[in-house]
Amino acid sequence: xxxxxNQKMVGVWLENRRLSVREDLPIPQPAPGEALIxxxxxxxxxxxxxxxxxxxxxxxxxxxxxxxxxxxxNGDQDWIGKRVVGEIxxxxxECAACRAGRSNHCEQRSVLGIVNAHGSFAEYTKLPLRNLHxxxxxxxxxxxxxxxPLAAALRIQEQAHIGPSQRVLVIxxxxxxxxxxxxxxxxxxxxxxxxxxxxxxxxxxxxxxxxLMEEETGSQSWDIVVEATGSxxxxxxxxxxxxxxxxxxxxxxxxxxxxxxLSAVVVDEITLLGSRCGPFAPALxxxxxxxxRPQLLIEKRYPLNQAAQSIEYAAQAGVLKVLIEPxx
Amino acid sequence: xxxxxNQKMVGVWLENRRLSVREDLPIPQPAPGEALIxxxxxxxxxxxxxxxxxxxxxxxxxxxxxxxxxxxxNGDQDWIGKRVVGEIxxxxxECAACRAGRSNHCEQRSVLGIVNAHGSFAEYTKLPLRNLHxxxxxxxxxxxxxxxPLAAALRIQEQAHIGPSQRVLVIxxxxxxxxxxxxxxxxxxxxxxxxxxxxxxxxxxxxxxxxLMEEETGSQSWDIVVEATGSxxxxxxxxxxxxxxxxxxxxxxxxxxxxxxLSAVVVDEITLLGSRCGPFAPALxxxxxxxxRPQLLIEKRYPLNQAAQSIEYAAQAGVLKVLIEPxx
Numbered sequence: 001x002x003x004x005x006n007q008k009m010v011g012v013w014l015e016n017r018r019l020s021v022r023e024d025l026p027i028p029q030p031a032p033g034e035a036l037i038x039x040x041x042x043x044x045x046x047x048x049x050x051x052x053x054x055x056x057x058x059x060x061x062x063x064x065x066x067x068x069x070x071x072x073x074n075g076d077q078d079w080i081g082k083r084v085v086g087e088i089x090x091x092x093x094e095c096a097a098c099r100a101g102r103s104n105h106c107e108q109r110s111v112l113g114i115v116n117a118h119g120s121f122a123e124y125t126k127l128p129l130r131n132l133h134x135x136x137x138x139x140x141x142x143x144x145x146x147x148x149p150l151a152a153a154l155r156i157q158e159q160a161h162i163g164p165s166q167r168v169l170v171i172x173x174x175x176x177x178x179x180x181x182x183x184x185x186x187x188x189x190x191x192x193x194x195x196x197x198x199x200x201x202x203x204x205x206x207x208x209x210x211x212l213m214e215e216e217t218g219s220q221s222w223d224i225v226v227e228a229t230g231s232x233x234x235x236x237x238x239x240x241x242x243x244x245x246x247x248x249x250x251x252x253x254x255x256x257x258x259x260x261x262l263s264a265v266v267v268d269e270i271t272l273l274g275s276r277c278g279p280f281a282p283a284l285x286x287x288x289x290x291x292x293r294p295q296l297l298i299e300k301r302y303p304l305n306q307a308a309q310s311i312e313y314a315a316q317a318g319v320l321k322v323l324i325e326p327x328x
Numbered sequence: 329x330x331x332x333x334n335q336k337m338v339g340v341w342l343e344n345r346r347l348s349v350r351e352d353l354p355i356p357q358p359a360p361g362e363a364l365i366x367x368x369x370x371x372x373x374x375x376x377x378x379x380x381x382x383x384x385x386x387x388x389x390x391x392x393x394x395x396x397x398x399x400x401x402n403g404d405q406d407w408i409g410k411r412v413v414g415e416i417x418x419x420x421x422e423c424a425a426c427r428a429g430r431s432n433h434c435e436q437r438s439v440l441g442i443v444n445a446h447g448s449f450a451e452y453t454k455l456p457l458r459n460l461h462x463x464x465x466x467x468x469x470x471x472x473x474x475x476x477p478l479a480a481a482l483r484i485q486e487q488a489h490i491g492p493s494q495r496v497l498v499i500x501x502x503x504x505x506x507x508x509x510x511x512x513x514x515x516x517x518x519x520x521x522x523x524x525x526x527x528x529x530x531x532x533x534x535x536x537x538x539x540l541m542e543e544e545t546g547s548q549s550w551d552i553v554v555e556a557t558g559s560x561x562x563x564x565x566x567x568x569x570x571x572x573x574x575x576x577x578x579x580x581x582x583x584x585x586x587x588x589x590l591s592a593v594v595v596d597e598i599t600l601l602g603s604r605c606g607p608f609a610p611a612l613x614x615x616x617x618x619x620x621r622p623q624l625l626i627e628k629r630y631p632l633n634q635a636a637q638s639i640e641y642a643a644q645a646g647v648l649k650v651l652i653e654p655x656x
Contacts, residue, residue: 250593
């Protein structure tokens with residue numbers, strides 16, 4: 001246990017909305033039931049960018065998407081050497097939500113790199129052992145690093161039944177929208193995605209998903225509309241395109257309040273469904289079977305000491321997945 | 329068929345948001361498949377008041393809640409003399425929504441006293457025969473006139489499963505909130521209602537429903553919250569009180585846009601469910617069995633020629649049901 005004690009590591013620190021790459025961060029010490037993980041690859045997500053815009057007042061090491069290797073276990077030693085991904089909600093197991101089987105809504109939760117828990121944009125990170133999932137051998141790091149956002153995409157189908165005859169519109173073809181489209185396409189539903197950038201359309205075409213421009217969506221004609229743009233404009237387009245009695249899935253968070261015509265929700269009996277974190281096991285199964293191709297989204301990789309540049313790059317409009325490689 | 333032709337009647341006319349009691353209105357002529365109904369009692373609803381505030385640009389005879397007697401049928405003559413209530417959505421039966429069994433969302437629909445169809449604040453009204461339901465003998469007019477709003481209350485349980493162990497909060501104890509509370513109480517769920525007026529609380533107590541003041545609701549602790557205030561304040565209280573993963577039912581319409589924290593909907597995975605018109609048959613069954621007591625809500629009755637005063641009275645804060653009696 002001792003070889004990581006009192007040692008320093010490199011990590012991306014966020015404080016007062018400013019990030020800095022620091023070399024003096026202590027390597028995390030796993031508490032009982034926790035593992036120390038050497039990060040192999042980490043992914044930059046819209047939530048990271050929102051944190052920098054003040055979506056949540058977070059101070060600490062950023063990052064929640066990663067694949068890594070367990071190097072220390074304060075519990076079952078069988079985990080050591082395993083290649084893993086990790087669920088980001090660190091839960092108490094004891095509150096009413098946890099006891100009701102809704103631990104992702106644990107009242108005491110911390111969230112890796114988002115709420116009260118140092119994240120994965122660092123050489124090492126730690127998580128409870130029960131949060132870990134071993135990565136199947138045939139899933140390369142470049143796929144495994146997408147487990148968390150792919151799980152978030154799959155959360156939609158965990159919450160709502162999407163039938164193979166339904167007309168489903170995904171608004172937004174960015175990082176999350178692409179993964180949502182790839183996973184929804186597997187249901188056989190009649191799927192279209194609203195795109196803004198030619199590159200987004202090309203990627204979807206590679207996965208056999210058809211695209212529409214915003215002006216081609218039609219009015220009130222989709223059984224299910226998924227809002228994945230992270231902007232109020234996307235929400236209002238969703239309200240215009242979902243059919244009466246249909247469902248609007250809200251998949252992206254954005255800072256501040258949104259103005260909406262709630263009377264339309266009542267008169268047209270729309271169901272609005274908020275959707276956040278999802279199940280890791282099916283995400284890994286889909287990748288193991290090569291049924292999804294998240295690695296197509298990778299645009300650029302940066303070494304950890306260029307993390308500031310990597311996040312700046314990821315924040316540009318239309319940029320898909322940017323990865324951070326602590327090993328380089 | 330001829331005895332109502334070219335005859336005039338009294339009715340409440342809305343035009344440019346102003347109402348007038350007119351005595352020169354033609355008695356409606358039932359088209360094939362329609363009935364002419366002599367109105368016995370009509371009820372004033374929040375939607376009527378919203379129409380006067382410009383919620384929808386309606387011109388014509390107001391009113392959609394009524395009980396009456398069929399005096400003419402342009403179809404099955406067995407309806408003549410029957411005491412009836414009527415569903416308010418007049419549908420085409422041919423559009424995609426109708427064919428999919430969602431005729432309340434008919435794309436071509438008119439709505440009695442709300443959209444393109446003269447309503448029930450008059451001596452006579454007309455509706456398609458297929459919209460009519462015979463009132464059971466033991467249900468007096470004073471109950472039957474509540475069929476439409478009671479059906480709207482029951483719509484909640486048609487859309488969402490409400491289990492007997494669930495904690496359910498109804499926000500608003502006005503006309504609709506009272507009926508929602510009475511019908512939800514029958515599920516055995518753990519029900520509380522947020523009230524503002526002592527009278528509202530007394531009425532609910534008579535039905536065995538417990539009440540809370542707004543400051544007693546607690547935070548994020550209700551499985552299901554029903555918003556029935558018709559105000560943005562009610563919506564925001566609903567968002568604060570529903571638990572993560574819970575459901576917020578939007579039951580009241582209000583003019584204009586509402587500002588809301590949609591990120592909370594996503595992070596807490598709230599389901600927002602818009603809910604409008606409901607099923608008449610179960611509403612009549614509950615009244616036939618005396619399982620609900622809508623007649624407790626009646627505050628005052630006015631003859632038709634005092635309809636202007638009746639609507640003015642109904643618009644006051646805390647006033648429950650005001651009825652119009654065309655026969656007097």
